[in-house]
Amino acid sequence: MRIPVRDDLRALEGYHSPQVSVSVRLNTNESPTAPPAAWRDAFAAELSRLEWNRYPDRAAVALRGAIAALHGLDPAQVFVANGSNEVLQTLVLTFAGPGRTVATFEPTYQMHAQIARVTGARVVEGERRADFTLDLDEVRRICADEAPVITFLCSPNNPTGLVEPAANVHAVMAVAPGLVVVDEAYGQFADWSAISLIDEETPLVVTRTFSKTWSMAGARLGYLLGPSWLVAELDKVTLPYHLDASKQIAGRLALQYVDDMEARVAHIVAQRERIQAAFAAMPVDFWPSGANFVLFRPQHLPGKDVWQGLLDRDVLVRDCSGWPRLGDCLRVTVGTSEENDVFLKALGEVLA
Numbered sequence: 442m443r444i445p446v447r448d449d450l451r452a453l454e455g456y457h458s459p460q461v462s463v464s465v466r467l468n469t470n471e472s473p474t475a476p477p478a479a480w481r482d483a484f485a486a487e488l489s490r491l492e493w494n495r496y497p498d499r500a501a502v503a504l505r506g507a508i509a510a511l512h513g514l515d516p517a518q519v520f521v522a523n524g525s526n527e528v529l530q531t532l533v534l535t536f537a538g539p540g541r542t543v544a545t546f547e548p549t550y551q552m553h554a555q556i557a558r559v560t561g562a563r564v565v566e567g568e569r570r571a572d573f574t575l576d577l578d579e580v581r582r583i584c585a586d587e588a589p590v591i592t593f594l595c596s597p598n599n600p601t602g603l604v605e606p607a608a609n610v611h612a613v614m615a616v617a618p619g620l621v622v623v624d625e626a627y628g629q630f631a632d633w634s635a636i637s638l639i640d641e642e643t644p645l646v647v648t649r650t651f652s653k654t655w656s657m658a659g660a661r662l663g664y665l666l667g668p669s670w671l672v673a674e675l676d677k678v679t680l681p682y683h684l685d686a687s688k689q690i691a692g693r694l695a696l697q698y699v700d701d702m703e704a705r706v707a708h709i710v711a712q713r714e715r716i717q718a719a720f721a722a723m724p725v726d727f728w729p730s731g732a733n734f735v736l737f738r739p740q741h742l743p744g745k746d747v748w749q750g751l752l753d754r755d756v757l758v759r760d761c762s763g764w765p766r767l768g769d770c771l772r773v774t775v776g777t778s779e780e781n782d783v784f785l786k787a788l789g790e791v792l793a
């Protein structure tokens with residue numbers, strides 16, 4: 442006997458990121474390189490001394506302290522969870538849910554709407570302009586008509602790669618009647634961050650992740666920076682001991698290798714610029730990216746065919762061609778320089 446799911450969940454599709462076994466995997470915006478060997482050794486050493494019979498530090502004091510120090514904030518302004526997806530889920534559980542409205546501006550990261558719907562919140566999807574930049578008239582209209590309790594921005598935006606200019610974030614903060622969330626999963630690849638706008642009086646939070654720049658997607662660790670009163674509310678909603686002891690160690694130790702992280706980011710940014718320069722000489726349209734991926738659209742061939750042509754050459758990119766508003770678009774994650782060589786050669790062949 443099957444028990445029916447909630448009425449409002451019946452039509453829900455779920456979030457899919459198909460994995461295929463290939464040599465060059467450029468589809469999920471991970472870091473192409475591992476964290477430093479010194480981190481691995483330090484982590485293994487601390488792990489061997491862990492008291493597995495004890496619950497972890499529920500407040501993750503050491504990890505929060507290290508994140509706060511990195512950003513020059515107070516530890517009480519830091520919330521940590523299992524990936525920034527869980528951070529977003531906790532936010533929505535705390536402030537949205539049934540009877541409340543969440544606003545997104547599409548196309549953007551699909552999980553914002555998905556997570557909100559799972560909590561029972563109503564989602565209002567605003568439209569971006571045809572070039573995928575934020576339409577402030579649309580933001581004003583949605584904020585006035587729909588009174589969202591949470592307004593999501595994403596900078597750099599996934600899947601477009603566009604960085605939200607500071608002026609736009611200010612403009613959204615000025616009209617949003619509730620909380621403004623800036624998802625900065627790719628924040629370190631961009632040239633500015635909304636973290637500088639955080640203070641105790643402003644209903645603004647920024648979310649970040651260890652999955653990209655810290656080369657730790659396998660660890661599932663993300664965090665939020667925002668006013669301490671808001672963090673205290675999130676702490677009430679999240680499950681007790683939700684952050685296991687080994688993950689707290691992994692994250693705290695990672696922050697001792699900021700220089701390595703910044704070197705990896707600089708390398709990826711240089712490779713991203715190289716890919717964009719190559720795109721400029723090919724029959725593709727692309728959007729200027731501030732992230733570790735680039736969205737592009739072949740000018741003369743269906744996106745799906747180009748995706749398949751790349752796959753036939755052992756290169757996997759993200760097929761966005763069937764997504765709303767993204768007809769024929771593909772998204773490539775910046776890989777190592779060798780992986781990018783293979784990708785660009787394969788793309789040249791497919792387009793020829």
Ligand code: PMP
Pocket residue numbers: 470523524525526527550595598599624626627649650651652658661662663
């Ligand atoms: N936000 C954005 C914009 C993302 O692209 C992703 C990863 N796909 C996440 C959040 C979630 O990242 P994680 O849960 O690995 O921290």
